[in-house]
Amino acid sequence: MAQLIRIQEIADYEGAEVTIQGWLYHRTDKGKLQFLQVRDGTGFVQCVVFKQEVTPEVFAAAQSLTQESSLVISGTVRKDARAPGVPGGYEIGVTDLKVIQLAQDYPIQPKEHGVEFLMDHRHLWVRSQLQWAVLRVRATVVRAIRDWLDSHGFINMDTPILTPAACEGTTTLFATDYFGEPAYLTQSGQLYNEANIYAFGRVYCFGPTFRAEKSKTRRHLTEFWMVEPEAAFCDLDQLMEIEEQFVSYIVQTCLRERAKELELLGRDTSALEKVVPPFPRISYDEALEILRRIREQTTDEELKALLAITWGDDFGSPHETELTKQFDKPVFVYGYPARAKAFYMEPWPGRPEISKSVDLLAPEGYGEITGGSERISDPDLLLQRLDEWGLPREAFTWYIDLRKYGSVPHAGFGLGVERTVTWICGIDHLREAIPFPRMLKRVYP
RNA sequence: UCCUCGGUAGCUCAACAGGCAGAGCGGCCGGCUGUUAACCGGUUGGCUGUAGGUUCGAGUCCUACCCGAGGAGCCA
Numbered sequence: 001m002a003q004l005i006r007i008q009e010i011a012d013y014e015g016a017e018v019t020i021q022g023w024l025y026h027r028t029d030k031g032k033l034q035f036l037q038v039r040d041g042t043g044f045v046q047c048v049v050f051k052q053e054v055t056p057e058v059f060a061a062a063q064s065l066t067q068e069s070s071l072v073i074s075g076t077v078r079k080d081a082r083a084p085g086v087p088g089g090y091e092i093g094v095t096d097l098k099v100i101q102l103a104q105d106y107p108i109q110p111k112e113h114g115v116e117f118l119m120d121h122r123h124l125w126v127r128s129q130l131q132w133a134v135l136r137v138r139a140t141v142v143r144a145i146r147d148w149l150d151s152h153g154f155i156n157m158d159t160p161i162l163t164p165a166a167c168e169g170t171t172t173l174f175a176t177d178y179f180g181e182p183a184y185l186t187q188s189g190q191l192y193n194e195a196n197i198y199a200f201g202r203v204y205c206f207g208p209t210f211r212a213e214k215s216k217t218r219r220h221l222t223e224f225w226m227v228e229p230e231a232a233f234c235d236l237d238q239l240m241e242i243e244e245q246f247v248s249y250i251v252q253t254c255l256r257e258r259a260k261e262l263e264l265l266g267r268d269t270s271a272l273e274k275v276v277p278p279f280p281r282i283s284y285d286e287a288l289e290i291l292r293r294i295r296e297q298t299t300d301e302e303l304k305a306l307l308a309i310t311w312g313d314d315f316g317s318p319h320e321t322e323l324t325k326q327f328d329k330p331v332f333v334y335g336y337p338a339r340a341k342a343f344y345m346e347p348w349p350g351r352p353e354i355s356k357s358v359d360l361l362a363p364e365g366y367g368e369i370t371g372g373s374e375r376i377s378d379p380d381l382l383l384q385r386l387d388e389w390g391l392p393r394e395a396f397t398w399y400i401d402l403r404k405y406g407s408v409p410h411a412g413f414g415l416g417v418e419r420t421v422t423w424i425c426g427i428d429h430l431r432e433a434i435p436f437p438r439m440l441k442r443v444y445p
Numbered sequence: 446u447c448c449u450c451g452g453u454a455g456c457u458c459a460a461c462a463g464g465c466a467g468a469g470c471g472g473c474c475g476g477c478u479g480u481u482a483a484c485c486g487g488u489u490g491g492c493u494g495u496a497g498g499u500u501c502g503a504g505u506c507c508u509a510c511c512c513g514a515g516g517a518g519c520c521a
Contacts (some may be wrong), residue, residue: 026481026482028479028480028481028483028484029477029480029483030477030478030479030480030483030484031476031477031478032477032478033477033478033479033480034480035479035480035481035483037481046480046481048479048480050478051478052478066472067471080479082479082480082481083481084480084481085481105455105471105472106471107455107456107471108456109455109456109457109470109471109482110482111456111457111470111471111482112456112457112482113456113457114456114457114513114514115513115514116452116512116513116514117456117457119513172519172520188521209521211519211520211521213518213519213520214446214518214519215518215519215520216514216515216516216517217515217516217517218515218516219520219521220519220520220521221521224521225521226521306516306517314519314520316517316518316519317516317517317518317520318516318517359521367521368520368521369521370521371520371521414521415521416520416521417521418521419521420521430521441512441513
């Protein structure tokens with residue numbers, strides 16, 4: 001009696017009679033010999049059908065199989081270095097095969113397709129090997145995020161998705177009708193987590209977040225996932241230590257547990273192996289100096305124009321990309337000009353024009369994956385900032401309260417899941433790092 | 446919102462200077478005992494994004510619009 005197994009555990013069944021349930025990924029017909037590439041969600045395996053080893057009915061059934069037909073297949077597991085697949089190196093010598101459904105005209109072929117076509121068929125595209133690999137890495141990233149935080153004193157505290165007001169401006173918020181009043185889809189759970197730390201010390205929220213930005217680039221989604229840790233009694237230096245430990249753990253976990261997927265994606269893992277603490281730290285001022293040098297040395301006039309920047313401006317993508325090329329690890333850039341950042345950031349001691357903020361830029365040109373800061377803890381300073389930014393005090397009554405009842409230095413950051421997955425996988429577009437991306441002009445399927 | 450590129454068969458793309466709209470893949474039929482997006486032979490397949498214009502003649506030139514991609518800005 002053949003045992004029902006999953007492809008990912010096939011190496012444990014060498015020589016055994018097994019059954020797998022899955023779908024036909026690809027078929028090569030050699031006449032009296034057929035090679036079936038079968039996937040079951042956990043992996044891909046080659047199944048070999050010899051005409052003389054099966055009944056005529058089984059052989060004909062194998063010949064009738066179309067791409068993505070569902071099937072139950074039985075046979076003997078044998079080791080064979082020629083066998084492709086994930087994990088690969090093993091194949092099944094087929095003895096029996098049952099067709100569940102013959103798929104009709106599956107649209108995606110194992111060849112190059114255009115972006116629009118693939119996005120229109122995202123519900124099917126996720127079955128393709130590379131997409132499957134990326135999304136498996138994503139699942140591991142998500143689990144590593146929770147593992148690290150849960151085991152380092154952070155408690156999960158989810159924050160609302162429907163919110164009454166903007167935390168950083170309203171133009172990029174999705175508005176909804178909340179029983180006749182406007183409510184907005186969240187851009188960040190940070191302000192709520194600043195309340196939660198006074199109950200739990202260290203917290204994190206983890207969920208989807210929404211930005212109605214009309215961004216049309218490979219680095220933007222309108223709906224993306226963000227994890228936002230926040231810690232009481234934490235300053236900017238301590239925050240950077242948390243971030244580098246956290247990010248390193250995520251990367252190393254993927255290297256350990258998703259080696260096959262990263263190999264399938266053609267990822268140069270030696271670049272990821274270098275992602276261990278400590279990460280280099282440079283100030284905004286030092287970053288400007290580096291950019292100035294790059295600008296002087298380049299002969300590329302277009303790049304020179306893109307890299308133009310004056311003190312006080314936030315970095316754009318070209319700046320981040322060029323900066324990260326200078327390092328082989330993620331790099332912290334701290335101390336951004338206060339006016340380029342949000343109202344709640346603690347000013348730098350003795351230099352009020354600078355904030356205690358820090359972004360973490362991923363190497364190889366991937367750019368910003370986290371943004372964080374130490375928050376203002378003094379109630380009077382917070383009131384002053386709200387006024388300066390033209391924000392109504394009434395809307396922030398509860399937030400101001402937090403500075404009145406046992407205020408402490410505290411800090412936090414947000415890490416973008418899709419950007420992290422994109423970087424780890426070495427792919428070039430965020431849309432492949434989430435099962436069903438939401439982008440400007442894309443809400444289907 | 447701005448800049449650049451693109452839209453031709455189910456898919457990926459050709460089509461010279463305006464002159465019969467083609468190939469590969471897929472599908473279908475046949476052949477092949479080690480294929481890795483197999484290979485070989487046959488076959489199927491078109492409102493050239495939309496509307497208008499120029500011309501004896503438009504996939505090709507002109508105008509407007511629609512859709513997509515990449516980038517800028519903004520950001521994780």
